[in-house]
Amino acid sequence: MDEYRKLIQEAFGESSEDSDDDDHGQQMEGSNISVEAQYVFGENPKWERISEIKGLSLCREFLTSDQQSTLLASILQEGWFSEASHNQAMRFGDLPPWAKELSTELLKREPLFNQLIVNSYQPGEGICAHVDLMRFEDGIALVSLESSCVMHFSRVHESTNENKIPVYLTPGSLLLISGEARYKWKHEINRKPGFQKWDGLEIHQKKRTSITLRKLCKTE
Numbered sequence: 653m654d655e656y657r658k659l660i661q662e663a664f665g666e667s668s669e670d671s672d673d674d675d676h677g678q679q680m681e682g683s684n685i686s687v688e689a690q691y692v693f694g695e696n697p698k699w700e701r702i703s704e705i706k707g708l709s710l711c712r713e714f715l716t717s718d719q720q721s722t723l724l725a726s727i728l729q730e731g732w733f734s735e736a737s738h739n740q741a742m743r744f745g746d747l748p749p750w751a752k753e754l755s756t757e758l759l760k761r762e763p764l765f766n767q768l769i770v771n772s773y774q775p776g777e778g779i780c781a782h783v784d785l786m787r788f789e790d791g792i793a794l795v796s797l798e799s800s801c802v803m804h805f806s807r808v809h810e811s812t813n814e815n816k817i818p819v820y821l822t823p824g825s826l827l828l829i830s831g832e833a834r835y836k837w838k839h840e841i842n843r844k845p846g847f848q849k850w851d852g853l854e855i856h857q858k859k860r861t862s863i864t865l866r867k868l869c870k871t872e
């Protein structure tokens with residue numbers, strides 16, 4: 653489980669601002685994290701590093717199917733997507749309890765994330781290549797729910813369609829994006845017919861939901 657702690661620290665840095673807070677401080681201590689992380693992830697969470705891209709790590713079985721259903725039910729209850737034309741919700745500051753739980757209980761990140769985006773994609777909908785805004789700190793956590801998809805990474809200055817690195821996101825997976833992966837690579841999801849292929853097979857598209865957690869940079 654040390655690997656898990658190392659990944660979290662690599663992606664989000666040391667627990668800093670709250671280190672004088674006893675509860676929070678303790679959570680980043682080695683043994684506690686092992687016990688709790690084991691409880692949350694089961695015995696063998698499988699972390700993969702995407703070797704071509706520094707700062708990108710993927711855990712395909714981050715959430716159990718029960719945890720995925722609970723999260724989706726919580727999002728549904730928010731009522732953000734009750735109208736078909738609504739496909740994105742953004743929250744700043746105090747996040748809803750389920751998002752806090754995702755961030756504190758599962759990611760062990762202190763201080764808390766204070767920005768949340770939930771994207772709801774119909775089949776065929778995706779997101780254009782982009783680097784997340786600089787007003788967010790390094791270290792972005794992305795949870796993928798419902799339909800599997802392939803997210804493509806390309807270097808910031810690369811304008812051709814070559815050299816894209818595909819990352820396969822199955823339901824319940826967690827992607828940690830930091831360092832070069834966050835600043836030197838763009839990410840995109842092209843769900844138009846023909847683009848969503850993995851292992852030579854086109855992915856059968858259903859609705860997809862993603863949750864991203866970030867921290868706003870401090871404004872001095």
Ligand SMILES: O=C(O)CCC(=O)C(=O)O
Nearest residue numbers: 769771779784794862864
């Ligand atoms: O939906 C996704 O998986 C990606 C979302 C994303 O890149 C973003 O909100 O910045």
Ligand SMILES: [Fe+2]
Nearest residue numbers: 782783784839
């Ligand atoms: Fe993004």
